[in-house]
Amino acid sequence: xxxxxxxxxxxxxxxxxxxxxxxxxxxxxxxxxxxxxxxxxxxxxxxxxxxxxxxxxxxxxxxxxxxxxxxxxxxxxxxxxxxxxxxxxxxxxxxxxxxxxxxxxxxxxxxxxxxxxxxxxxxxxxxxxxxxxxxxxxxxxxxxxxxxxxxxxxxxxxxxxxxxxxxxxxxxxxxxxxxxxxxxxxxxxxxxxxxxxxxxxxxxxxx
Numbered sequence: 135x136x137x138x139x140x141x142x143x144x145x146x147x148x149x150x151x152x153x154x155x156x157x158x159x160x161x162x163x164x165x166x167x168x169x170x171x172x173x174x175x176x177x178x179x180x181x182x183x184x185x186x187x188x189x190x191x192x193x194x195x196x197x198x199x200x201x202x203x204x205x206x207x208x209x210x211x212x213x214x215x216x217x218x219x220x221x222x223x224x225x226x227x228x229x230x231x232x233x234x235x236x237x238x239x240x241x242x243x244x245x246x247x248x249x250x251x252x253x254x255x256x257x258x259x260x261x262x263x264x265x266x267x268x269x270x271x272x273x274x275x276x277x278x279x280x281x282x283x284x285x286x287x288x289x290x291x292x293x294x295x296x297x298x299x300x301x302x303x304x305x306x307x308x309x310x311x312x313x314x315x316x317x318x319x320x321x322x323x324x325x326x327x328x329x330x331x332x333x334x335x336x337x338x339x340x341x
Contacts, residue, residue, distance in 0.1 A: 143181040146171045150188045151235070159238045186242075192235055193242060193251050195227050199261065213272035214325055220265055221291060221319060225312050228299050233307040240300060252296060262288055272323070280324040287323065294318050314339055 149171045153162045164185055168178050182188055199207075210216045228236055243249045262285075269284035271277075280287060295315060302311045317332040327333070 146181060147188055155232050155234045189238060192231055192239055193249050195251060213268050213277050217265055217268045220261055224295050225315055229311055233303055237303045278323040278325055290322050
């Protein structure tokens with residue numbers, strides 16, 4: 135059953151995120167959030183335990199697939215596109231969160247290993263299992279030329295996305311995260327040249 139967030143709580147979160155994206159997490163005070171939201175501290179603490187609590191839903195990367203999601207993915211034109219759509223779940227999360235929020239996610243995980251943003255939970259294991267099966271089929275059909283073990287390839291794709299996300303933060307979102315991710319995705323899998331969608335990359339992005 136879908137859970138709906140209280141209107142006041144939703145407003146506080148939206149205002150806070152706008153301030154954080156504009157000024158940076160450490161430069162936004164609780165007082166500013168309350169004033170911009172038109173509430174007092176008592177109301178804030180009714181809905182949130184702390185400023186950090188505002189970001190709690192961002193510390194868990196969405197990786198649950200509904201039957202409709204899976205059906206859409208499985209009707210893609212090729213196994214390469216099916217695999218890309220599964221990887222794009224992470225890409226969409228990063229881009230929609232924004233540089234400032236993603237930086238805070240990374241910092242939070244560095245300071246507290248129990249946050250678990252990048253851990254492989256049961257939902258993510260299911261996605262990885264689906265990805266491994268797709269890679270096997272793609273290898274058999276000649277859609278990807280890299281014959282490395284499917285589970286190793288899927289792990290490399292997983293790590294590449296995380297590394298590119300961190301680099302995107304270091305560069306303050308100055309490059310197209312989705313395009314660069316797709317380029318490395320195709321290189322790692324060794325997608326035949328004629329089927330590649332991202333054939334060129336600036337030399338600056340290689341170092």
